[in-house]
Amino acid sequence: MQPPLPRKDLFDMPEGVIYLDGNSLGVLPRGATARAAQVIDEEWGGQLIRAWNGAGWMDLPRVVGNRIARLIGAPEGSVATGDTLSIKVYQALDAALKMRPDRRVILSDSGNFPSDLYMAQGLIRTIGKGHVLRTPPPEEVEAAITHDVAAVMLTHVDYRTGRMHDMAAITRAAHAAGAVMIWDLAHSAGAVELDLAAAQAEFAVGCTYKYLNGGPGAPAFIYARPDIVLGIDPALSGWLGHDAPFAMEPDYRPAMSTERLRVGTPPILQLAVLQQALTVWDDVDMADLRAASVRLCEFFIAEVEARCPALSLASPRDAARRGSQVSFAFADGYAAMQALIDRGVIGDFRAPDIMRFGFTPLYVGDEDVVAAAQILEDVLASGAWRDPKYQTRARVT
C-alpha cells in the first residue's frame, strides 16, 4: 500500500502559504537542511579533500543520476547530472547534430522555453555550417518533421500553457524521418509518468529544482540512450568526462559510459541536497501521482471557471494533453498575481498575460485548491489587483 497523497509531512512549508509554484521552484524537503549541514560541517569541514573519496563525493553525480533515471523511465547508468539545463541542452543538441552530419535543420516549436532556443542559436553560430532553427507552432510540429531535419528538440510540457506533446508519437515521427529526438523534461520529471526507454528517444534533459525539489540552482540531468553513448563526441570535453580524469593525460578521451556527458567539478552541496530531496519519491507510484495531479488540476479549473469569469483557460482542457499545471490568461495577470501572492497564494506570471499555477500532489491537496480559488475570486471581484503597489514588475516574475 502506498501512503496516500499529499505527503505534506515530508516538506518544510512556511505557515499560511498555499504554494502553487512547485513547477518553478519546488519546496524545501524535510531533511535537506540537515543533509546540507552534514556535508558542510562533517564532510567539507571535517574531512576536507579526503571527502572526495571518503564521503563518496566523486560518485554522487552517478548515484543521483540513477535516482532520477527511475523517475523518468530510464535504465540505471543512463543519466548524468551536473551543470544547468541550458548547458545540457547544448550538449544534447551538439551530439544530435553530429549524428546527422548531412542535415542542417533543428526543429523545435514556438512555445519552447527561450533558453533552449537561445542555446540552439548559439550552437548554430559556433558550428558555423549554416544550420537553421525552425519553430512552428506546437500543434504543427509533427507535420513539420521532414527528411531534412537533423534533430527534433522539444520541451515535453510547455512552461507557459502546460500543453503536453505526445512523446511516443512525435519520437516515432522523428525516427521515421531519420531525425534524432531530444526531449526537455523540465516540466515533466516528477510531474507526469514518463517512459523514456519505451519512447526510444536518443536524448532527454531536465532540471531538478522544479518538481524534483532540489533547491535553487540544483544540477541538471542528461539522458542518452544506452546504445548511442559510445558514439557521442562531447562538445564540452571537460576533465570529469574523461575516461581517466586523474591520469592527467594531455589529450581528451571520453569516458566509456554516460559519464562522458559530465564536464567539470560537481556541485556537491547541491547534489547532496538533491539526493535527499529525491528520497521523498521512494514510495511514490508515478501513476498515483499523475492521477492526483489530474484530479487537482481539473478541480482547480472547475472552481476558477465558476468563480472568476474574467479569466480564460490557457491550458488544454483535455487532461491527457496537459502536464501538471494550469494557466489562465488575464490582461492584468501580473498585478492580479502579485495581489494573490500578497494573500498567501503563490503562483507566478509569464509574459504576456499568463497566470500560472503548478500542482504538485506531494504537497498540495484539495483543500488548497478550494482556498486558492476563493482568494483568487476575491482578488478579482474586489478589484484588489488595481492597487498601484501591484503594478511594478520585479526582476523575477
Ligand SMILES: *Cc1c(COP(=O)(O)O)cnc(C)c1O
Ligand atoms: C526551467 C527551464 C530551463 C531553465 O534552464 P536553466 O539552465 O536551468 O536555467 C530551460 N528550459 C526549460 C524548458 C525550462 O523549463
